[in-house]
Amino acid sequence: MSNILAISDVHVAFGGLKAIDGCTFEVEKGTITALIGPNGAGKSTMVGSIAGAVSLTSGSITFDGQEISHLPTYRRAQGGLIRTYQISREFGGMTVLENLLVVRLGQSGESLINAVFRPKKSKTETNALVGEANEILNTFGLYRLRNEYASNLSGGQKRLLELSRAVMAKPKMLLLDEPMAGVTPALIEILGQHLLDLNKGSGMSMLLVEHNLEVVDKICSRVVVMATGKRLAEGTLAELRSNRDVVEAYLGGEVHERIGS
Amino acid sequence: MSIFLGYVATILVTLFTYNIFTLGLNIQFGYAGILNFTVITFMAMGAYFYAVFVMPPANASNQVFYILGLHWPWPLASIAGIVASGILGYLIGLIALKRLRSDYLAIVTLATGTLLYGLSGDQNKLFDGWAGLFSVNQPFQSVANNHPNTFSWIFVVISGVVMLIVWWFANQLYSSPLGRSMRAIREDQDVVDAFGKNTFKVRMMAMVIGSTIVGIGGVLTIQYIGALSPAGWTTGETFVVWAALLVGGRGNNIGAMLGSLLVAVIFNEGTRYIPQVASSPNLVPDLRNIIIGSLVILSIWFRPQGVLPERKAKFFELPLKDKYAQTFGGVSANQELATEV
Numbered sequence: 001m002s003n004i005l006a007i008s009d010v011h012v013a014f015g016g017l018k019a020i021d022g023c024t025f026e027v028e029k030g031t032i033t034a035l036i037g038p039n040g041a042g043k044s045t046m047v048g049s050i051a052g053a054v055s056l057t058s059g060s061i062t063f064d065g066q067e068i069s070h071l072p073t074y075r076r077a078q079g080g081l082i083r084t085y086q087i088s089r090e091f092g093g094m095t096v097l098e099n100l101l102v103v104r105l106g107q108s109g110e111s112l113i114n115a116v117f118r119p120k121k122s123k124t125e126t127n128a129l130v131g132e133a134n135e136i137l138n139t140f141g142l143y144r145l146r147n148e149y150a151s152n153l154s155g156g157q158k159r160l161l162e163l164s165r166a167v168m169a170k171p172k173m174l175l176l177d178e179p180m181a182g183v184t185p186a187l188i189e190i191l192g193q194h195l196l197d198l199n200k201g202s203g204m205s206m207l208l209v210e211h212n213l214e215v216v217d218k219i220c221s222r223v224v225v226m227a228t229g230k231r232l233a234e235g236t237l238a239e240l241r242s243n244r245d246v247v248e249a250y251l252g253g254e255v256h257e258r259i260g261s
Numbered sequence: 262m263s264i265f266l267g268y269v270a271t272i273l274v275t276l277f278t279y280n281i282f283t284l285g286l287n288i289q290f291g292y293a294g295i296l297n298f299t300v301i302t303f304m305a306m307g308a309y310f311y312a313v314f315v316m317p318p319a320n321a322s323n324q325v326f327y328i329l330g331l332h333w334p335w336p337l338a339s340i341a342g343i344v345a346s347g348i349l350g351y352l353i354g355l356i357a358l359k360r361l362r363s364d365y366l367a368i369v370t371l372a373t374g375t376l377l378y379g380l381s382g383d384q385n386k387l388f389d390g391w392a393g394l395f396s397v398n399q400p401f402q403s404v405a406n407n408h409p410n411t412f413s414w415i416f417v418v419i420s421g422v423v424m425l426i427v428w429w430f431a432n433q434l435y436s437s438p439l440g441r442s443m444r445a446i447r448e449d450q451d452v453v454d455a456f457g458k459n460t461f462k463v464r465m466m467a468m469v470i471g472s473t474i475v476g477i478g479g480v481l482t483i484q485y486i487g488a489l490s491p492a493g494w495t496t497g498e499t500f501v502v503w504a505a506l507l508v509g510g511r512g513n514n515i516g517a518m519l520g521s522l523l524v525a526v527i528f529n530e531g532t533r534y535i536p537q538v539a540s541s542p543n544l545v546p547d548l549r550n551i552i553i554g555s556l557v558i559l560s561i562w563f564r565p566q567g568v569l570p571e572r573k574a575k576f577f578e579l580p581l582k583d584k585y586a587q588t589f590g591g592v593s594a595n596q597e598l599a600t601e602v
Contacts, residue, residue, distance in 0.1 A: 051455055077457030091448035093512075094441075098574050102445040103456040107438040110458075112466060115437030116430060122437055123577075130576045138581055147573065169456055 004029040010059035019045040021229035032206040034216040037226035043209045051083040080172030088158035092151030100133035100168040140164040173205040270413035277420040278478045279521035285474030291511035293467035294447030296367035299374025303346040303472045305494040307479030311342030312397045335400045346476025354468040382491045393490020508560045510567025
């Protein structure tokens, strides 16, 4: 199996604070890999530096065979690397449907000339995108809210929108920063199923930062554990539960209780 | 009667040019969320550059100095003025849009505007300093000289047509994918960036388009009046355009135009009828500012989205492929329920 994402000896420092301190791991193409670790381990910083929001102090990040650590954020996304945020960041003043429409790249109406003087061509395209977006919204249970302003959605609905918007962008790989944060158990179940379906259906690779180990157990084939800015261990969750370092650093009693070693 | 007709024409030209200013600002702020606090500078640069392109070389014996003086025909000079304000928008954008947003960006635009204001006032070789440019060649000069009212009404038509073209352009832009990207940037620039759009480029487009449109209004202004000095484009004028947009409704082009009717024409012109008080000649202008200021505060307090809020986007939609899904909402509910039913 080939890698879609390779993190190699990445360092990120904010002044004196070393948020990531020589971290190396890989994500196999077509898998859902979990990134877990105690608070302050550097997981969100890692997602930020993969996506381009945080710049590296040193090290390299390779995505889909291309070194991306020097690329600006939007160029990484153009290559098919799309992230979601720990706290939902919907376009509040736009409708749910528009939230999806806006993220699709390569629309002809994004050039000024086409936008103003060739509205027909662009409208035909948009109509097709509306159909596509509605199907996605339907899958995520947001179809009847499609013409609602995104700011009016509930917290859980915003999580669903965050994910459906990312799907609309047709990524090769999704970076999910705690997609289940603040979500009810019933919705966690649904979201988890959606992620699995996406992975199975279109082979979308994912890197999932998650604290909920039940979710990790259910949908992730591999787990990377980070602690104090380094990769502590890697393997399946079953392998990791017998890893002393991991148990001490993060899983603690929880691993025995939840996974029942 | 002829005085009244001339007055009505002037009011209409004022309305149409302010409509153009607010439409330009709406593209920058209402669409893309760019806080341009020096709108009026672009009007002035459009006007000044039209003037120095259309006027004959400066005559030093009159103690009037300005750059260029190319004596171009007015249509070409108009284009030069409009392009100049667009270029200025691009240059300010280069400084301001690369790294700055929201209030920091606002401060840079305000500072650049103030610099240009001081420069064109103090450096009298540029646009004749504080005295400003006058006797600027107008379109249909002979009509303007001999039949001022006819000229005014010709100009009502010209500025009205230009305004309609700008309005059409702004609407086309709004409903296009490019306009949608601009509005998404207004909502959350980082996210748009993270979805693969070059947000700097899109914001720069909004900045340049808006500045160019404001420049069009500037060219029309100086063509109508035939003169402009720094006293005519103080920071307070920027505030009038902002007030018009905020009261009318940002993100809504009709709202922007309604706002300029309310603020720039009814309040700005209407307050001219307050009787002058001889002992304090500044009373009326001060009152005008107080009234417009209060209007903005009241509108932000009670109707922050403006008189005509941004309209909700509607799309042509076909029914979903899966009919059951529509009835039962989410797919998980659908899969279970549909089989049971």
